[in-house]
Amino acid sequence: MPTSSPSPEPLPSRRIAETLRAAIENGELSPGDRLPSERSLAEQYGAARNTAREAIRILAEQGLVIAEHGRGVFVRERKRLLRFGSDRYSLKNRETGLTPFRLEAARQGRTARIEVLGITREEPPEDVAERLGVPTGIAGVVHRENHYFADDEPVQIVSTYLKWEEAQGTPLMEPRSGPHGIYGRLEELGHVMTRGRDEITARMPSPHESALLRLPPGVPVLEVLHTSFDQNAEPFEVSRYVHRADRAGLLYELPVEQAES
Amino acid sequence: MPTSSPSPEPLPSRRIAETLRAAIENGELSPGDRLPSERSLAEQYGAARNTAREAIRILAEQGLVIAEHGRGVFVRERKRLLRFGSDRYSLKNRETGLTPFRLEAARQGRTARIEVLGITREEPPEDVAERLGVPTGIAGVVHRENHYFADDEPVQIVSTYLKWEEAQGTPLMEPRSGPHGIYGRLEELGHVMTRGRDEITARMPSPHESALLRLPPGVPVLEVLHTSFDQNAEPFEVSRYVHRADRAGLLYELPVEQAES
DNA sequence: TTCCGTAACTGGCTTGAGCCAGTTGAGCAT
DNA sequence: ATGCTCAACTGGCTCAAGCCAGTTACGGAA
Known part of the structure; x- marks a missing residue:
């Protein structure tokens, strides 16, 4: 991960959100795919669950992702019908x-x-x-x-x-x-x-x-x-x-x- | 009113948000007015600061309110120019x-x-x-x-x-x-x-x-x-x-x- | 075989604590 | 009067822990 940091962006929640956003936009995660669970994201990034949760909230607010209670968080379909x-x-x-x-x-x-x-x-x-x-x-x-x-x-x-x-x-x-x-x-x-x-x-x-x-x-x-x-x-x-x-x-x-x- | 509801609304954050929303819509709080601070809302409703914070986040997401770092949370003007x-x-x-x-x-x-x-x-x-x-x-x-x-x-x-x-x-x-x-x-x-x-x-x-x-x-x-x-x-x-x-x-x-x- | 309960996941929400950063105004020094 | 510092607010963000509720799959009972 060559996360170049010439810009001041040390916030954990944004970092997680940005990583996931990148994965979505370059196709690593396709529409319909499930993201890692909040708990595993937290562990993976060495953050609290609330922080992983906040990252997901950011993505949800941008309309990239949709959380389904009990099932997981999914990359949203981008169809406009x-x-x-x-x-x-x-x-x-x-x-x-x-x-x-x-x-x-x-x-x-x-x-x-x-x-x-x-x-x-x-x-x-x-x-x-x-x-x-x-x-x-x-x-x-x-x-x-x-x-x-x-x-x-x-x-x-x-x-x-x-x-x-x-x-x-x-x-x-x-x-x-x-x-x-x-x-x-x-x-x-x-x-x-x-x-x-x-x-x-x-x-x-x-x-x-x-x-x-x-x-x-x-x-x-x-x-x-x-x-x-x-x-x-x-x-x-x-x-x-x-x-x-x-x-x-x-x-x-x-x-x-x-x-x- | 076809909205039949068993009124399942015990969630503190929503309750706070709803109260504030009502205050905004009936004019108790006018555009430009400052809301109570997160800390005082929390005390006022007997909730944690994070819960008051969540309430404000809900209102902000609905575009009703805008938080300004260090100054407070304000009812948003709704001019469309x-x-x-x-x-x-x-x-x-x-x-x-x-x-x-x-x-x-x-x-x-x-x-x-x-x-x-x-x-x-x-x-x-x-x-x-x-x-x-x-x-x-x-x-x-x-x-x-x-x-x-x-x-x-x-x-x-x-x-x-x-x-x-x-x-x-x-x-x-x-x-x-x-x-x-x-x-x-x-x-x-x-x-x-x-x-x-x-x-x-x-x-x-x-x-x-x-x-x-x-x-x-x-x-x-x-x-x-x-x-x-x-x-x-x-x-x-x-x-x-x-x-x-x-x-x-x-x-x-x-x-x-x-x-x- | 079918059905159903349950365990082990998932996210939803709250608590209470702490530290950081922007804003403001009172009051002191010039 | 002017300008500065600083304390006391404000929201921003994180942590760690816990309980609740929806979902799913597995395994045992019928």
Whole structure:
């Protein structure tokens, strides 16, 4: 081990983490492989078990490794399976009869399952209210919460918000909203989507999201706040997509506007 | 509330973390406020210092809190300042004479600084090679690495890759590439951007990125892999944007293609 | 043969102790 | 007033020990 030390890095936990990281990156340890146990790492490096444990925590935080209680610590698979993005709302996809999620899952050879968690009348969260153009403080929206699974693994939580006054008494309040999903119904209500806006952020999950998505530590979430605008440039639907970032990516195809001269 | 729980939450560290989290979320503790010290938390909850420490680690991992050596633990500001996205490449922005980054920084009232780290001939990374349509294994690309700062805080690392055969001997090899930046030069070489593709992922930073962006623990990065296509649908430029996710978001405006019937 | 208990692993979490390093402010010397 | 030292805080990291809980494989009982 020619561990050159021109830099000040004498910390045992980092040294162990760095050694393991190197082993992972040069392929000595492949995805799925088990790392030495905490106890044996500690012995091997002449450190306390807590120190070996700390090293593993560092790697877990970087998303390189996943600890499984009672089984061991494993090098994480680096697959990124699903891609969502600008064609999510493309009307062209209507022709397939599949929702965008099922379409993408099918592309990847995975089985899709969608669970409707609830359809309730609620007060909108502030960011949603702002975008949908409804007031906060009153129960002015319908909130449809869906969970999406690929091969029974939860990958996406979607909360869709519609104006209560419009959704009231329509199939928009039903779990199965009919042909072409809610966009079909919204079109019948006179809203043709002509423009969408996606606001994308990433962050660490809340404990709630962590549980719902069964997230291992060290996996961030991608949050997309989508707003649909109709032919009158009125917002008529806002959705919040929360993806686990190690399983989903986003893909946007952008036509570039040419300069008008 | 479908979360049925037999309330199995006797863990001291989580209990402390949960209490603090609640205090933060209901405003008892505001952004910038100092939390009690590890030692006093431990005493207050009748736990060991390590346990209080673990509680703080949990909050830090969720990005709620930031520990400063020698000073204390503080509730983190949750400003999200900069937004980048679909108009990043819009030719319309050319008219301002500002690069997209300077434009966005100016919008937010912040001072922009761009540092050119290096312009070197290199072998492309695999994902870049694939998208740019060049072989791996030979030094077939020019890599321009820039770091972007807002108010002297690093917010973005950008690596731009161009084909060596095209860039060779042109201003594309210079730090200051002339009017309208590299896109101006590429246009002179016959590449008009007509389409772009952005592939977006989020992940925890590598130690290298962590250092460059001066990232506190618990902050993920947003990575955008951008490909520019010219009038012949040929890719001519690939860029990798790495943002700190707590300071930057992405904004995409999407014209929705209407169904052709 | 199948089934089931158990032993020997695994990580999860806590304790309590100690030392190091960065920060701050009070108070002394100039 | 200015500038310095230093004590008393802060978090950072490690150690050593112990108990708990999930997993797995082996071996004996049915």
